[in-house]
Amino acid sequence: MSESINNREYRQKVLKEIISGLHEGKSVEEVKGLFEEAFNGVAASEISEAEGALIAEGLPITEIQKLCDVHAAVFKGSIEEIHQPEDQSLIPGHPANTLKRENRALEKIIDKQLEPYLQDLSSKESLVAVKEGIDRLSKVDIHYIRKENLFFPYLEKYGITAPPKVMWGVDDEIRQQIKGVKELLSKDAATDELRQEIKAVIERVKEMIFKEENILLPMLLETLTQDEWKLIAKESDEIGYLVETVPVWNPAAQAKAAVLEEAKETGVITMPTGLLHSEELIHMLNALPFDITFVDKEDVVKYFSQGEERIFPRTKTVIGRNVSNCHPPASVHIVEQIVEDFKSGKKDHEDFWIKMMDKYILIRYYAVRNEKKEYLGVLEVTQNIKPIQEITGEKRLVTKSE
Structure with missing residues (x-):
């Protein structure tokens, strides 16, 4: 030195x-x-x-x-x-x-x-x-x-x-x-x-x-x-530029195109408990009554579901970004701390809940690990739980459609 x-x-x-x-x-x-x-x-x-x-x-x-x-x-x-x-x-x-x-x-x-x-x-x-x-x-x-x-x-x-x-x-x-x-x-x-x-x-x-x-x-x-x-x-x-034409550079779109091309070639996703066509998997995840986002072990956003009613906006340009760059400066330290705790094994999940206009939002983070307990990434699950909180009594019969 x-x-x-x-x-x-x-x-x-x-x-x-x-x-x-x-x-x-x-x-x-x-x-x-x-x-x-x-x-x-x-x-x-x-x-x-x-x-x-x-x-x-x-x-x-x-x-x-x-x-x-x-x-x-x-x-x-x-x-x-x-x-x-x-x-x-x-x-x-x-x-x-x-x-x-x-x-x-x-x-x-x-x-x-x-x-x-x-x-x-x-x-x-x-x-x-x-x-x-x-x-x-x-x-x-x-x-x-x-x-x-x-x-x-x-x-x-x-x-x-x-x-x-x-x-x-x-x-x-x-x-x-x-x-x-x-x-x-x-x-x-x-x-x-x-x-x-x-x-x-x-x-x-x-x-x-x-x-x-x-x-x-x-x-x-x-x-x-x-x-x-x-x-x-x-x-x-x-x-402006000195040269006449400057093509649009969109690395996220290029990465997405490569992933989609690979999906077309394989068509079927094989999992331990069954087989799903990519189309089936996409729409199955989008049908869930909550939003999910997956960030891999390198802290890169890899996927988010696209349900009909999203709680927080997501655009496709987020794919390929570092998760720290996807949050406001005021809250990014919280996200980084969660990821650090998951990677170290100190925690396996973390929950937050906030009121937002007429919604009561539950935000849950889960560490994703393989069978060897090796860290693969983090799953964010966001749901409006107000309708669930308002449930009372019991419902045992199927509601007839009008």
């Missing part, structure tokens, strides 16, 4: 030395060797921790921003981050996929509408093409707004604050550079200054693409839950 602490302290010290060198006028090439030696093989998250520690000590964000170019110079083409087994950035409609698609669109603008015309800006054709290219490139603002307002808040929620602050600062610098190029283009004059400013903007945009995909994206994929990604996907529509 002490060695780990000392390593972290050493790396923070190295970062300070690098920042001091950059502040004194050293180039990226001059300091990148020191950075590579100290951080070779270290995950991006630890670099972020080191930067966060320096900010906590009072080092200005603007100084940390200078490290961005060092990151890119050292790791470009050789970053080996820890990725999830399934590359979510390949899933159409996933925000990670959309981020990469937009970056490809930005690269296309640079490759097709800007760089080919920079050598000869004196022609009217070249100047018009560059103006159109810069106008399209300026829409990178949409890309950055989504990143800053949807990605960064979740990283900050998990205590990752330094990278978002630094990257946001660089985003603003790129915005200002593009604005400056537009002002030069408005004068319709092909100057060396204009050419150099356009080249500088192109280089900064390319560097940010690299940082997003090799530093920011692995950090996001490693940290965010599926439910958080779903919220980002949903809210992204409010901001």
Whole structure:
């Protein structure tokens, strides 16, 4: 443990030395060797921790921003981050996929509408093409707004604050550079200054693409839950996109479709006390005079019945969600405690009862265990017991239908 602490302290010290060198006028090439030696093989998250520690000590964000170019110079083409087994950035409609698609669109603008015309800006054709290219490139603002307002808040929620602050600062610098190029283009004059400013903007945009995909994206994929990604996907529509079509990403629907397909193939469910067709089982459970919900041992909602009169609303999007995300913050701790007691074997059931308008609701939780007493999940049973409480006397005859 002490060695780990000392390593972290050493790396923070190295970062300070690098920042001091950059502040004194050293180039990226001059300091990148020191950075590579100290951080070779270290995950991006630890670099972020080191930067966060320096900010906590009072080092200005603007100084940390200078490290961005060092990151890119050292790791470009050789970053080996820890990725999830399934590359979510390949899933159409996933925000990670959309981020990469937009970056490809930005690269296309640079490759097709800007760089080919920079050598000869004196022609009217070249100047018009560059103006159109810069106008399209300026829409990178949409890309950055989504990143800053949807990605960064979740990283900050998990205590990752330094990278978002630094990257946001660089985003603003790129915005200002593009604005400056537009002002030069408005004068319709092909100057060396204009050419150099356009080249500088192109280089900064390319560097940010690299940082997003090799530093920011692995950090996001490693940290965010599926439910958080779903919220980002949903809210992204409010901001807009750089690409024309972004398909709807609905992992719950995809999971449900896979389950339904499997059910179609098997058709019959075999149980110790009998056989039921899936259709029979579905409608039998829906006919019960109470609502049931099953959460598996991984705390994932797997099933709920669909009786005609549900007490609490349930939508199909709940399937596949963690049960903690399905309850209000004020009551989620109660649910988590119940599940913890069931898993530990401390309890096998828990009951609650509440009055709700003209109903008296009994909510019962049961630990579901196999024959070896191994925990499989929890069953929630919800019922309006007011009609039962009002029963009096006896009924021995079948009521005749009118």
